[in-house]
Amino acid sequence: MDFGFLFEPAFSGGGTYLDWVISGxxxxxxxxxxxxxxxxxxxxxxxxxxxxxxxxxxxxxxxxVEVFRNIPLLVQMFIWYFVVPEIxxxxxxxxxxxxxxxxxxxxxxxxxxxxxASRVAEQVRAGIQxxxxxxxxxxLAIGLTLPQTYRHVLLPMSYRIxxxxxxTEFLTIFKNSSVALTIGVLELTAQARQISExxxxxxxxxxxxxxxxxxxTLTVTFTMRWIEGRARVPGYIGTTGK
Amino acid sequence: MAMIEFxxxxxxxxxxxxxxxxxxxxxxxxxxxxxxxxxxxKSTLIKCVNGxxxxxxxxxxxxxxxxxxxxxxxxxxxxxxGMVFQHFELFPHMDVTxxxxxxxxxxxxxxxxxxxxxxxxxLQRVGMIExxxxxxxxxxxxxxxxxxxxxxxxxxxxAMLFDEPTxxxxxxxxxxxxxxxxxxxxxxxxxxxxxxxMGFARKVAHRVIFMDQGEIVEDAPKEDFFGxxxxxxxxxxxxxxxxx
Numbered sequence: 001m002d003f004g005f006l007f008e009p010a011f012s013g014g015g016t017y018l019d020w021v022i023s024g025x026x027x028x029x030x031x032x033x034x035x036x037x038x039x040x041x042x043x044x045x046x047x048x049x050x051x052x053x054x055x056x057x058x059x060x061x062x063x064x065v066e067v068f069r070n071i072p073l074l075v076q077m078f079i080w081y082f083v084v085p086e087i088x089x090x091x092x093x094x095x096x097x098x099x100x101x102x103x104x105x106x107x108x109x110x111x112x113x114x115x116x117a118s119r120v121a122e123q124v125r126a127g128i129q130x131x132x133x134x135x136x137x138x139x140l141a142i143g144l145t146l147p148q149t150y151r152h153v154l155l156p157m158s159y160r161i162x163x164x165x166x167x168t169e170f171l172t173i174f175k176n177s178s179v180a181l182t183i184g185v186l187e188l189t190a191q192a193r194q195i196s197e198x199x200x201x202x203x204x205x206x207x208x209x210x211x212x213x214x215x216x217t218l219t220v221t222f223t224m225r226w227i228e229g230r231a232r233v234p235g236y237i238g239t240t241g242k
Numbered sequence: 243m244a245m246i247e248f249x250x251x252x253x254x255x256x257x258x259x260x261x262x263x264x265x266x267x268x269x270x271x272x273x274x275x276x277x278x279x280x281x282x283x284k285s286t287l288i289k290c291v292n293g294x295x296x297x298x299x300x301x302x303x304x305x306x307x308x309x310x311x312x313x314x315x316x317x318x319x320x321x322x323x324g325m326v327f328q329h330f331e332l333f334p335h336m337d338v339t340x341x342x343x344x345x346x347x348x349x350x351x352x353x354x355x356x357x358x359x360x361x362x363x364x365l366q367r368v369g370m371i372e373x374x375x376x377x378x379x380x381x382x383x384x385x386x387x388x389x390x391x392x393x394x395x396x397x398x399x400x401a402m403l404f405d406e407p408t409x410x411x412x413x414x415x416x417x418x419x420x421x422x423x424x425x426x427x428x429x430x431x432x433x434x435x436x437x438x439x440m441g442f443a444r445k446v447a448h449r450v451i452f453m454d455q456g457e458i459v460e461d462a463p464k465e466d467f468f469g470x471x472x473x474x475x476x477x478x479x480x481x482x483x484x485x486x
Contacts, residue, residue, distance in 0.1 A: 132329070132331075134327055134328075134329050134331040135331055135333070137289075137294050137325075137327065137331065138325075138327060138331035138332075138333070139333075140292075140294060140316075140317070140320060141292055141294060141320055141323075141324075141325040142320070142321065142324075142325075142344070142345035142349065142393065142394070142397060143317045143318065143320045143321025143322075143345050143349035143350075143397065144317065144344075144345060144348060144349060145317050148348055152333075152344060152348065153333055156335045157333075157334060157335055160335065233334050233335045233377060233379060234376075234377040234379060234380055235334075235376075235377050235378070235379025235380035235381075236334050236335075236377070236379040
């Protein structure tokens with residue numbers, strides 16, 4: 001393998017191919033982290049709503065989850081980017097197509113975030129429902145309101161319980177971010193393909209991409225493991241063996 | 243006026259009736275033990291007092307407020323009634339002091355210092371002060387239940403509800419919990435206890451309620467209940483649990 005091509009001037013843009021790789025890594029990180037923020041916040045709200053006693057809140061959350069987790073991510077990417085601007089009112093459509101800054105990027109962030117939110121929501125729901133009903137009763141019985149019971153009793157334990165599957169979801173969004181190349185975001189995989197076309201160093205550049213993805217996800221894995229350790233509840237049965 | 247009053251309370255799960263026209267009352271300072279076979283509705287009955295179980299018919303009046311009334315603010319009403327559960331239900335992610343402080347701070351608006359002082363005084367009283375910084379998972383069942391009683395007392399309740407407080411405990415831990423309850427009863431706390439501990443009932447109860455299949459079959463002063471229970475069902479029940 002010869003990695004010398006990385007330091008050659010790139011076909012366009014004035015930098016080297018290494019600059020392309022770095023730029024790709026940056027977009028991958030922006031996409032994934034911003035998408036994750038949307039996914040975590042929206043997914044948490046939806047997950048909580050799926051467990052509340054009021055059907056008027058529960059049903060829309062359920063519909064959201066079933067729609068967003070059952071359509072392939074690639075199809076959702078195309079829908080947001082190609083279809084939505086055509087079906088919204090014309091002024092909004094024009095804005096989306098011509099005036100919005102970095103439309104591919106923001107579409108991809110929004111799409112990744114809303115898709116992953118449906119999956120996060122299910123995990124938050126599972127976490128809440130894994131807590132014995134007596135805990136809700138105990139919270140209510142000492143005079144907390146239901147929202148206070150969620151805030152102080154249910155959610156602190158739920159999030160601790162779902163850290164492992166939530167980690168998987170966080171890793172998945174980094175890998176899913178490569179789908180954004182289909183609507184023209186020059187993230188890591190797109191840059192790797194582009195470099196491979198210009199330099200024919202396919203083997204080398206995809207090796208680099210693989211290693212970079214692995215480094216990012218391993219960093220996430222270890223960070224989440226550290227958080228899990230920090231959040232460990234002394235004497236709680238679910239956290240023994242660590 | 244009674245502290246807790248049930249007026250013809252009925253409750254259904256779908257078409258299955260779990261409470262049938264239950265009427266009884268608990269006076270201020272009175273200790274009432276509710277017993278009966280499993281599935282007889284005793285836990286459901288006691289959970290109607292603080293609205294943890296909704297009911298469809300009748301009325302429950304607690305401290306002058308109607309529990310089922312739409313205008314009643316349940317969190318406020320519940321804050322004045324302590325409740326102890328079969329499975330303790332301490333909050334596992336908080337240490338013992340934080341468990342006692344939570345509602346004092348969030349519901350009563352006490353400062354953390356004020357709440358902590360109160361909590362420590364109560365932990366002293368139930369013999370748990372040296373465990374104030376431990377987490378529930380690090381305590382035995384009996385210790386957890388004593389903390390749970392202290393958590394209820396921290397709110398300065400007008401009455402305490404006990405839902406089978408010793409049923410999940412190892413036999414050797416039952417007494418440490420019962421001792422705390424006996425002390426509480428002797429200090430004049432209004433108590434409604436679902437329990438099979440007939441020794442406890444004999445010692446401190448004023449009245450015993452016997453339930454079967456959702457009905458209050460027997461509601462009698464302790465002396466009468468243990469002396470001459472009127473219903474055959476109550477006699478059978480007593481003979482089964484007292485022979486051990």
